[in-house]
Amino acid sequence: MRFLNVALIKLCLVFLLGVLIGFYAEFSSGSIIAIFGTALFLFIFAFIRATKNIFQDVFFEITAYLVFFCIGLVTVYLHKPENQPNHYIHYAKNANSEDIIKVTITERLKDGFYAEKYIAEASEAHKNLSEEEKFSRKKLTGKILINISKDSADLNLKVGDELLIPADLEEINQPLNPYQFNYRKYMENLGVLRQIDLSKSQIEILKDENWQFKALAEKWRNKSISSLSMYSFQPEEMAIIQALILGNRREISTETYENYAAAGAVHILAVSGLHVGIILLILNWLLRPVEFLPKGRYLKMAIIVLLLWGFAFIAGLSPSVIRAVTMFSFLAIGMQLKRKTSALNTLFMSLLVLLLINPYYIFQVGFQLSYLAVFAIVTIQPKLYNLYVPKNKIPDYFWKILSVSIAAQIGVLPLSLYYFHQFPGLFFVTNLVLLPFIGLILGLGILVIFLALINALPHFLAQFYGSCIAAMNRFVDVVAAQEVFVLDDIPFSALITVLAYLLIIFGIILIYKLNFRNLSLFLIAIIFLQLGLIFEKFHFRQSEALVFHKSRGTVLGFRNNDTLTLFTSENIQSNEELFLKNYKVATKADTVISKKMHNIYNFTGEKLLVVDSAAVYNFSGFKPDILLLTNSPKINLARLASETDLKQIIADGSNYRSYVEQWKQTAENKKIPFHYTGEKGAFVSSAKSD
Template sequence: MLSMLNLFLRKAPFVRIVIPIIIGIYSAYKLPSSVYASAIVCITLFVSFSAIVFWQHKVGTYRYRFFSGFIGFIMLFAFAVLYFQLRKPSSIDSDSSTGIQVQVIQFIGETDKNHKYEVFLKGVACDSLLSYVDGKGIIYIPKEEPSTKHNTGDELYLSGHFIPFLKPDTRFDFDYSTYLRNQRIVFRYLVQGLDVVDVEPAYLHPTLLSVKLKNYLRNSYLNGGLSDAQLAILNALFLGDKSLLSYEQKSAFSKAGAMHLLAVSGLHVGIIYMLLLGVASLVRLKRKKVLMAVFVIACLWFYAGVTGFSPSVLRASLMFTILEFGRISNKQTGIFNLLGASMFIIILIEPLSVFNIGFWLSHVAVASIVMFYPKINNWVHFQFPPFRWMWSIIAVSLAAQIGTLPISIYAFHQFPVYFMLANVLLIPLVTPILLLALLGALLSFSSFCLQLILPALSSLLGLMEEVTLWIESLPFSIINNLYVAWWQLPMCYGAIVLLLVYINYRFLNHLKYALWAFIIVGSSFHVRKLFIPDEVVYVAKVSNKSVVNYIGPDANVVYSDADLTEKEVSFAFSGLWAYCNAKSAHIASKTNDKLNSLPVVYLVGGESLVILPKGAHWPDTLRATPVNYLVLMGQPAMSFKNLKQTMPAKHIILPSGWKWYQKKWLGEERDSVDNVHVVSKDGAYLMALSRN
């Protein structure tokens, strides 16, 4: 087994290089930052490695080459740590008020009260923050501002205050602050006043040029007759921007197993690559290899720039670029070495890419297709070409799913049951859609040409959405609340690799190793279930709404003081539900906020939990009933003293931000309450109990 691994790494040297680099970046993210100490370690290891290699070459012995390999591994690990520390993201975590000057990149969405814009920081009134100038940020402009529509390239003087990057309340919450930092977002800013700077910038940043081109193409498609829903799909599928997709569209494509079609990746770049080769053949560039390669590579990288250089597009563009160089030089490169080179270059450009789930899905999908597709495709042989073509799509889908399944469940906690059906029906639509979209982009200057092209494009996009909605509507289209822990991922992929080794070489020892690996993986899931609590109570503030989620063996109820959207529920609870293996279908219950509302009472693990609605009231002559946990969804229509007389509580939890009246309502009794948990100040409250 070790000899086979050594042979594989010899054939794919970039894989051997990139493994310690990735481990080093992940380690540097957790280690304390000390550039000086890391630099000394790197220099020491480099000198040691060079001395060992020189000695081995001088005496002509490679008996101890494993030692030089080990030192080389540690050296690359140390260099990765140093490189990450030099490029580690930083952010403005204070809530200080100061004036700033920004340049608008693009509009990225809205909240209930604000419009959101991505911007470049061009100036700041506070000298201590000058190091963040030219960094990206997000500004929130209130909707009541007289002019809330700003275009790419506009420069604004803003007054307001920064919004700190907060840690998630629990480990089940989506870590939005870390996500923004990994996108190199250095600040968030709530605008209280603004002035537009009437000045033409000296030059446009490449990012602004890309956004302006996207805006131009979007306006051309929209003016040509595409609906907003169709434009949102095309914007994601062709331009690599999902910001226009509604939550319902994202949910439908995700449940149908077709979300990968809306993420510009190797499939899309490969189709465009084939189209470019066809164009080059039409203009008779096929015989001029160098000129043809320059044309194809330039077009691919221009398209990658337009889509924003996402990891999947970068990976595909790099691989096709290397393939073109190989075609010119008549040399072939192994696919795994290509993948290793792609990962190495992407990490060199942006080390934070390793924390992007698309980086892993893109590379793992290609590796899995290369490993498993030939085997699966040979299971069935069809003489009829349409059947053979359809089976090849199914084989590719299965091969990609084998490799990406553990990561997908780890990140998204769900599995689309009809992913093969979605690929068979939707992938044939992608090629004509991309072809028409490309023609529309090239002929966007002519409204006449657009009127000829866009009706067909509109019909195809409409058909794509209808097919997706139909697949989503099928029974049992999605399995929710699946969970894979981070420490189970290496075990899953180890088992997959051992299975592949057995399939390729048919040695009984390899089958034994594969079976043991799958037994260990299965046992790990069983062991994890033993530690799952029987009942969970989660009290939080979701979009400024008081929320209590009770999860039991046969129940999953969400109580709130206001109606919650499906998006808010999914965003707030999907991680927790997956971890607890909760029922997929939750019951939403809005607490009655009328006068004399009755409490909701639960017995959780032998302890009493009372959820008290806003406006709750009952006679203070009732017999006192002690409770363990009292959750106040809103201010009761009775004083705390009267409440304490009839319902003395050991723990009081306030999910909403009651800062302005807490002291007044608690009154003189405030000092007698030891366990008051305020969610707005102390974070979400999580109570997990087991019956055993």
């Protein structure tokens, strides 16, 4: 690849390694200072030594890598909440019920079933609030998840609003079933460590006007949405316009989102690198005459970067938009300066800058998918395109689109399978049809919003644009309806994902330089991927018994290798319950058998007794090892425990909480381990197969 700066890319990769190790290893402040100080000293020594040597050796290079590795460590250390003295997690340890925290709303999330969700930034803690005393204030930092019950929805909170809320923050709930989506981890990766559930009476709004830049961006976005609502757009059309151009996906229905995912077009619904890249190409073409002015290339560069960030402002300055605009701002500068540099250099430089600003980006799915897609397009697409070069412009145009789509899909495929367990087989059809028009839809959409803001949007233009969006939705619906081409429930673990990317990387190296060494590395990557698949196949060859957590229901699971048998208190299908579907996919359980509940089970070698609302537990000659309480049975647990030799008591999600608390106290008095699935999650017992 021409003009590739290998040294720069190596430094970025070493920095990336430092970031990853910084997250998974614990360092004290003293050790971080010692490590970074030593690395810096060695680098300065190596630099001075290198200036005096005619021939350079490897020592200077090693110390440079060491410094960048340490910069990654330090970056993560400084961003970790536990290392920030003013972070609210330190204050919350000693907070009492009278304390109040001042926060500013920074982002509104998609609503839950019962609550509106917001992310707020803490700024101050107020102690001893009273008429006689002044506020005792302490500066705070850190993001908080705020859940406001929907019966308080008339508050109409906006980004930038400042609130006073109680200081009794809670930890975000852990998943209660194996392989379930970990919402706590997801929020931690956004920098949110605590949450609070509030009603209207618990909130005091200090002011609803805030002139922070992000608040102004949100205000303009809301104004744009309000202006568009004055025209005759259908609800689904309006939802797609908001997502496509304004970065607001809250209004998209679940059915529409799933259809776009099944058609391989879900990337269209999130303002990301695709949108910003298309806008960059449009601006580069429109502003070509500026190049003829004195210093026109620099002026054009400044205008393009300014307009890209203007688009980010209109889209609400969401994290995904900021990441995409930052990445393409680097590319725009490189394009206009005409420097002899590779797009990969620019890509890795933007990666370095973004992770220096916020290393938590590395765990965010959108960030990972964006960079992997662009990386694959830059490296794979040119080689793929050269396999067949059409002579006519029209076939050449569509072949470019297809080669870009295939390259991007190769880049994101392992990660998509890992996160979503789905592969849209008709993605190339969707992209071939939609991508040629996305530029038109984006450009026209920005024009429509601008004209709507100044009350100058002709109704015929609004109707035409609405019909374009409706046609796109209908096409996506038709593609998504071809269910035979949608491969779902594909098991793909983190180990297999890493090995698959090793295979892709060594494959890219091989196609650029075919030699024995690169071929060997590629073949070794294939062998490791096969070994990983074999390892996982034997890893899940075991017997496992589980009491799943289900609110107001009972589900027992017995897995023997790839066969899962479910015993339920009602007719539950594994594909209808998301927690069962996730478990089935992760453990590669191909066969699922559903049966009705009964009272006695062999629970991986131990005797399990189920006592339900009928409260029948006296079976002649049967002495259980494990007791499962379901549907709030009215029993004397102390007497039952005295009559048996119980090793474990389990209560699932079908019981009243008051009953669970009584049973928990009884179990403690009897010194019997007690497991409530609503607190500790599913009860799992494993035994290796013979």
